[in-house]
């Protein structure tokens with residue numbers, strides 16, 4: 001068996017899911033430990049479906065998913081403990097205050113109370129939510145809710161962060177906080193996989209970029225490698241060339 005420590009952060013093999021027609025189609029994706037990987041693709045390409053399968057929220061029709069060397073189907077609890085998943089439409093409980101919400105999520109993960117409290121304080125500070133720690137989240141703006149959902153996703157200190165459109169709807173200051181948090185996670189050896197339609201985010205943050213279309217990976221590499229494959233100067237040129245319908 002492969003040494004778990006050498007295994008990639010994520011490996012999917014021939015991963016497929018169909019809703020009448022294929023949403024994800026025999027997808028082979030490998031994300032290395034310690035990288036920030038951006039998954040790009042046009043609307044309906046299968047990005048969210050892929051992430052939902054990796055997070056264990058949608059069962060694949062076929063194929064395999066390994067998280068840090070752990071087979072998701074064989075050991076779902078062990079695999080999911082190592083993952084944070086932030087959906088594009090996170091749900092909060094409006095009648096809870098941020099501290100209560102984070103305590104609640106920490107409890108679900110079985111994080112020990114003192115550790116959870118310290119981690120919650122750190123995350124609220126980091127995301128500038130500390131001044132609102134004792135307000136009900138139902139009064140929060142969309143960006144504040146999104147930041148709190150991110151804090152909730154990170155409360156159990158997971159190694160692999162999977163984020164669906166984490167910067168959409170955030171103002172410049174909030175987007176910077178989230179970007180810094182993701183970069184610091186990678187700097188500490190963690191892994192981030194995100195989807196984004198903001199190509200500048202992928203261009204600036206990602207070590208590698210994967211482009212999917214119709215559920216298949218059609219190109220992958222560093223920005224320079226993708227540029228070299230096309231006549232594109234910017235990621236937008238590259239993206240539009242690669243995803244153009246034949």
Ligand SMILES: Nc1ncnc2c1ncn2[C@@H]1O[C@H](COP(=O)(O)OP(=O)(O)OP(=O)(O)O)[C@@H](O)[C@H]1O
Nearest residue numbers: 019022023024041042043044045046047048049050
């Ligand atoms: N629960 C579902 N029921 C039926 N069809 C679905 C479901 N979820 C996704 N699909 C279909 O699967 C395909 C892939 O959708 P998905 O949301 O994964 O794409 P995406 O790349 O995330 O798109 P976007 O950029 O618009 O968010 C689409 O054709 C979508 O309509």
